[in-house]
Amino acid sequence: MKKFALVLAVLLSAFGVAAESKKSPSVLVVYFSHRGSTKTVGNWIADCADADIFEIEPQKAYPSTYEETLPIARSEQDETMRPLIKKRLQNLESYDVVFIGYPLWFGKMPMILYTFFDEYDFSGKKIVPFVTYGGSPVARGWDEIPQLEPEAQIIGKLAVKNGKVKKSKSTVEKFVKSLNLKDFANQN
Template identity: 30%
Template sequence: MTNSESKNVIVYFTRTGNTQAIAELIHKKRGGDLFKIETRLPYPIDYQQQVAQNVSEQTNDVLPSLKTKIINFAQYEIVFIGIPTWNMALPQPVISFIKQYDWRGKTVIPFNTNGGYGPGTTFAQIQNLITPANLLPGLTIKGGEEINGKKLVIKDNVRLQAEQQVNDWLYQLNLPLYK
């Protein structure tokens, strides 16, 4: 979804759809452009195989090639970055995405979904990667527990609760709502 007059963009990486659900809630409130971070080669569908690949990528600092490229990135003043916690850290595709761009003059606002263990080092990693941009406080929301077979959980009543958390967070950040 795009709106070329917007000054904010919402980018996200997702496996189960929970981070995407939060990105869509932010988009509903703030408008702007919405981009999914996608790798050129898809991750394994099998959860355990994906976990093993992720651990290998993190251990060996492998940055996967991406399909996602935002041609007009310089126009954005505010960049929301949505990430799931993978192995208590950023998924490598998110690092690939961040390293593609110049972050000077940007305000970056991270949001995270996780299986109940919190954001891990994701927000600190983003801070280190986007310097000298301004990083605002992030939002973390419990998503699914794929290891226990719970994938997309941010739906129905849980989505309504998440929407209230997003509203409260945006209000605390003193960001106007556009929709």
């Protein structure tokens, strides 16, 4: 009798766990970072969301200083250029949720992000843009993403001020947890 009760308990707990557990979504963090702040935030997001990471690296690296980069980035924007990306992302189709991070450049996404959105199709994906910025109070550069990727769904947005990045780890983690990513697993 005791044995029977034990077997029953094991079976019930196994079914209980199976009923409660949800499939985890496959999550990717993509970022472009010129001077490291966006990379820091992207790494925290990836740790917290158990995600893979892909860095958008320009084929022609930008100068290391802010001052030298300004005129280059300005002319890229004025001429709506599409700076080339060094490496290709191989398996976008295997991800359900994609965080996409960049530094704010002149109130917009750097043009290399436009190259990125030109090259990949995010139809059916959940997108979470994240941006680091110096001080612009309003622009975050993400208003164009729905036009560039009309078949994707934006499920959250995060902006972190550059001067606060170092102290923002717990804010970033809270943000990731608030998204309840398990709700976005592709059940197919």
